[in-house]
Amino acid sequence: MTLQITLPKEKTVSLSREEMQHLYRKVRKQTEWLCAPLEIEDYIPQPSMDVSPPRWNLAHTTWFFEQFVLLGFQEGYEEYQPLYNFLFNSYYQSVGERWERSRRGQLSRPTVKEVYAFRHVIDEKVLHFIHRADESQWEKAEKIIMLGIQHEQQHQELLLTDLKYILALNPLHPIYNSNNADQKLQLSEKHTNGFVDVKGGNFNVGYYQGGGFYYDNEQPAHEVYINDFKIGKGLVTNREYMEFINDGGYESFRYWLSDGWEWVKQYKIKSPLYWEKIDGEWHEMTLNGFKPVNLNAPVAHVSYYEAEAYAAWVGKRLPTEFEWEVAARQFQPDKSVGNFQEDKNFQPVPLTNSAEAQPIYQMLGDVWEWTGSAYLPYPGYRQVEGALGEYNGKFMVNQMVLRGGSCVTPRDHIRYSYRNFFQADKQWQFTGIRLADNK
Amino acid sequence: MTLQITLPKEKTVSLSREEMQHLYRKVRKQTEWLCAPLEIEDYIPQPSMDVSPPRWNLAHTTWFFEQFVLLGFQEGYEEYQPLYNFLFNSYYQSVGERWERSRRGQLSRPTVKEVYAFRHVIDEKVLHFIHRADESQWEKAEKIIMLGIQHEQQHQELLLTDLKYILALNPLHPIYNSNNADQKLQLSEKHTNGFVDVKGGNFNVGYYQGGGFYYDNEQPAHEVYINDFKIGKGLVTNREYMEFINDGGYESFRYWLSDGWEWVKQYKIKSPLYWEKIDGEWHEMTLNGFKPVNLNAPVAHVSYYEAEAYAAWVGKRLPTEFEWEVAARQFQPDKSVGNFQEDKNFQPVPLTNSAEAQPIYQMLGDVWEWTGSAYLPYPGYRQVEGALGEYNGKFMVNQMVLRGGSCVTPRDHIRYSYRNFFQADKQWQFTGIRLADNK
């Protein structure tokens, strides 16, 4: 998938250079740690336009630092391999021609080993640059490097979701990682239902806390009016979603948006992505292997169309992105109890005791939550100047907003005002459902 | 194009039966009057999925009355020709199977004469039904008939835009109608630039006047908060739009949304629809024939992508649908000076003296104005029960809202809260641009 970058508009971070080196090293190493279980063959295929080969993810994030930091700030810098700009640029039109996105899986070379060598050379140079840059360079470079780090984190998530797609289509059912997620599958069913009331009125939304990193699409913070509403206390579970399937949810146009129904018919959709019925029992491919669907876990890998249809079937609706944000700010879900990348589950888990102790369940982590809001600029939004800022708003059409992060998002990457966005038919991310209702 | 119907949710009209007969007759006749200049051959072709043959429009609106009024209310009613339900149903899944939409132009029969006969028989029966229905029937049927009339008006607009498409692609350049639009082409240039300020705050939007007909997508009326903003006093003219073209607007990715840029490249878009450059001069096909582009008239037949790119090039933006509505309510543009279907121009015209006397120019009529709002349900929106209500909200994804009506919209069809909507790449309607800006 194209990582659709959005940029911070002003300097908001103030790490020391040592802190920045530390953070840089930590995030870059985490990416490689995530790849440790892979065979070389796993790095190569691109089974669909939306899925990039892991090798590509590794090289592209490195290209980002070379392009925007080393080439951007170091006079006379010579590219490691000039063709890599052609091969690993994702969509930056002002940086020149690009290898066609749909053909990333057609490349045999560079080898995986060569890509790691590229990473390590660039890492050395970036760390050295952080140390040596003069103050005027640093002032500008600092936020680009921070952006590169955030970009790397986004690609960690993509790497895992792309890898899941690659392994899942393979009839040999390769396992990425066996871990404690299995134990959580044993947990008894907890109560995830019910709604909580939220009082309406005028609210501030968007990034306004100050102090940390944010993307420009979270800005300007602004005022909105919201009616009273109710929001689901928990996420919709696989058990609940199966009732929709069993009730003929995929066979009746009644619940679906018109575009959604066309999509169901054209692609013969019958379940969330990765589900397969064997002898009457639903199984799913996970990064921990192929297993029976865990009824108590939140449903994942549903498109907006499915989320919307499910809500229509229940007689409810999805929250808007602002309802979600207002509820999140009000109930202050604790990020540390969320199921994120660092927890190494690599799949959503049933409600735990600590999550159940929250005022609202699993709002951060586990699955990205589809909202009923289209991805559009906030009032007063202005594009950043210059090369990197070139595309800030260019994805703001034909997509829906998701909130809250998932089980493969790095924990420190997420915040209440964070806006993710995908086309309404996309299933391959860890995307799930929280319902809302009118008062 | 599929007419995407939205329904009134409660009885809001109270015409007497005689008034309803009168209105019914008037609107149905107007449709046939619009077809008077056509040759039989003009009724048949379907040059693209979005364009329906005029014969189909004539039959489909009649089918609507037969299906929902005669079959719906008259016990034992026998269809005029049972296959017509198959051939002329547009998208009502609950009314049964349909002839594939993309194949409407493959039909040689029924003949045009047969379709007119069908119309006239159904008209007789509907008028008779209005007279004879008992009170309990009438209470329910009244709003369905009103809906059918509004539906017919929408199809008058579609008929003209579809016809324009059919005639425009023909190298013989057939003329639909020669009229006074030519005179208006001679008018001297008037000042259409500048912005007017609108003070922000909380506003009511949606249909709340009471008394008239409205669609359910205008409901519920609700409160929104809007920042201070500026809105363009006039519409963007062809002269202004040509500057964008001449400045390389279609050759630089910089101004475009990513999806828009893909669209430009894939379809090699170089101008609004119907424009053609001959010996260095832009010409356009109109319903009044093929002529040089009138520099002073509002630009029409631009997609959302083009509207958005033009605004980016100017350094402004499009208004949201609520900014548009708030401005319209505040400045109270006079419908009677707008350029509508009844004016028989069948194309947008330059600013007239009477239009220039308005506080804001050409806000109603001439061209539908793209807004920066996605077509989504209003807070608290609920689908209507029953067969007709089946699809109320099913188009609420992947489309953008347009406001204000066009030169082929019937004058009494439009109101401040009226929401039209199309996909972002559609050009074949009379769609234009009004800019907005932040305070």
Next chain:
Amino acid sequence: MTLQITLPKEKTVSLSREEMQHLYRKVRKQTEWLCAPLEIEDYIPQPSMDVSPPRWNLAHTTWFFEQFVLLGFQEGYEEYQPLYNFLFNSYYQSVGERWERSRRGQLSRPTVKEVYAFRHVIDEKVLHFIHRADESQWEKAEKIIMLGIQHEQQHQELLLTDLKYILALNPLHPIYNSNNADQKLQLSEKHTNGFVDVKGGNFNVGYYQGGGFYYDNEQPAHEVYINDFKIGKGLVTNREYMEFINDGGYESFRYWLSDGWEWVKQYKIKSPLYWEKIDGEWHEMTLNGFKPVNLNAPVAHVSYYEAEAYAAWVGKRLPTEFEWEVAARQFQPDKSVGNFQEDKNFQPVPLTNSAEAQPIYQMLGDVWEWTGSAYLPYPGYRQVEGALGEYNGKFMVNQMVLRGGSCVTPRDHIRYSYRNFFQADKQWQFTGIRLADNK
């Protein structure tokens, strides 16, 4: 379908000018006579790339005479309407740009009436030219006019097959003509089975009789060696073909060429074109209306793939084009007992008494017979010089040869050496099956 013209290489006809005028008039009138039952609406649609609207056929054959006779021989000739060359040129690249073939059904104008006017003006001029041309012109023009007449006859066949396609897809089942074919449907079943032996050896094939018109693809006549073989005495009937269907012929890959099996699966082919099963009984659309399949009539509208699969199922094969020609020359089937266009059946008929009296049944007329020969140039074949000759051999790849003419071919158009040719997946012509076998 593109009429793929092949040209006579030398003057072989010697009609007097009066005879030529007579022939010209007769053939041109026959075309219009064939259109007499049509409604204007029937002339317009183009439901598939292979099918041209009847209006197009009428105009294109006229364009041919204007282009190659009037423009070709008359100095200072001014085109009737210059755009008609653009609109009605089929594929002659040297004659300039063309209206895209797939868009012939998108045109509303010229009207049918205007096309007839065009025909009549050109007819006058051609007849006048035949009268007035000087000898040197006449010597060259004579064979072009004869070619135009043959071309017109080919388009008569195309007009009827295209029209059948247009009417057949219409759920209203319009009838082109009601005629005596129905009576023939009543005929008792006759014996059509069995094979006749043909002794092998060296034979002359191709056009060598002298005296008449022929296409260049029948030339040079040349020598071939053929083994002893057997050829089916009759055509495969609908009854026989149904056994293939009932035996699961369309469900088993075993009988099919690999490309054929892909075709069956991709298009879900289950029967010859125009067949439809209603309550367990096969019906078919014909130019005489929609009726039960006549079991005793020859099967028609099968592709080469189907013909080949049927033969494989029986354990036989198709004849080569030279086996067919050798058998035809040897058994001398009588054209006058064949079922041709002039018989006004417009569909294949069961074996009649007079046909049964032939040494081999229904070899001329009724259906074009697929042969197992690819359409390739004869040894020593050379392209004709000049504009018309431009494309003589350009269709000689990826097509299979058919022989013998059909029920919509004009009787005097056919001869033993006549080669028709289509791609292996085409069904929309009247194409049928005669089997062959090894000795």
Next chain:
Amino acid sequence: MTLQITLPKEKTVSLSREEMQHLYRKVRKQTEWLCAPLEIEDYIPQPSMDVSPPRWNLAHTTWFFEQFVLLGFQEGYEEYQPLYNFLFNSYYQSVGERWERSRRGQLSRPTVKEVYAFRHVIDEKVLHFIHRADESQWEKAEKIIMLGIQHEQQHQELLLTDLKYILALNPLHPIYNSNNADQKLQLSEKHTNGFVDVKGGNFNVGYYQGGGFYYDNEQPAHEVYINDFKIGKGLVTNREYMEFINDGGYESFRYWLSDGWEWVKQYKIKSPLYWEKIDGEWHEMTLNGFKPVNLNAPVAHVSYYEAEAYAAWVGKRLPTEFEWEVAARQFQPDKSVGNFQEDKNFQPVPLTNSAEAQPIYQMLGDVWEWTGSAYLPYPGYRQVEGALGEYNGKFMVNQMVLRGGSCVTPRDHIRYSYRNFFQADKQWQFTGIRLADNK
């Protein structure tokens, strides 16, 4: 590309078991030797439908032996990995469902190492089976094993042509092998022009020598009549082909078959596959790297359309497959001087002294020669019984015959009656041009 197998119809080989083991070992090892220069990443991608990943080739040929020898003859044999039948079956419908051909490049697993392990286990078992099979088994198995060996040789050629495609599209221009082909590039130009006369008459064609292996499509040997003809003494060189390009060969419809011209326009073909013009000089990607086109070498990687157009431009034609065979039998070209796989050039080379000493040049090896004959069954051809014979003739439509073998064909694989065949648009094999002419 699908290897389209054709089968021997009767036992014609009589190797001892030791000889068979020796041959089996030799051919299987040769395949792996060809893969020695590859990186693991090179085994995985499938850049087009026609190109299979090297890993797939290695596994598929092994599957063939497991399926048809071990499973076919050894009672109770258990498959090495049951899913491999699903993954590595190419097109044998009777052997069950298959992994979709277009998705061979989507598989990350099995790893290359696992595939080699599979090969080695099956090799042991096959060699053991050859030793232990009882006589009645051996009688049947012998020809299946020989077929498997021939099949492996065909896949060696495919492996190299597929690999060339994979490496050639990579902007990094990876080199497969550096070898003596470069020296041959230095050779002075030799005379390759001129035609030799061949006297016509009745000839036997097809496999009739006896004693060796042949495919069933070479049978039955049969009699044909051929006119006197001329055949090119040498192959068309790159120098000659460039003249066609420089003369506007790809820009004028005049030389092209209609389908060929559509292909040129649709795919914007401007040269043979793998050619690229840099600063006015034509370069080409080869298995020995990216270099200037060698003017004296035979042109390769041209489609039938290009071969036919080139011949039309010269005013000649292609030979029929029988003309080619008759000439080959008459002039007895020496296989040992041909440029085959064992010569390790992996590309066509200019005329050598020893090749120039032949009565006709480079007729065996270097490039497959397009003939003007469609791939059709020989008279009296009958399909083999049983599972393997299932598909013998199923490719006999829509393809053209090629003769003579190429620089990547194993030397002992080729013979005068050998028929290769591809669709007319295929360029990715080493395919070239020899002209013919009429007397």
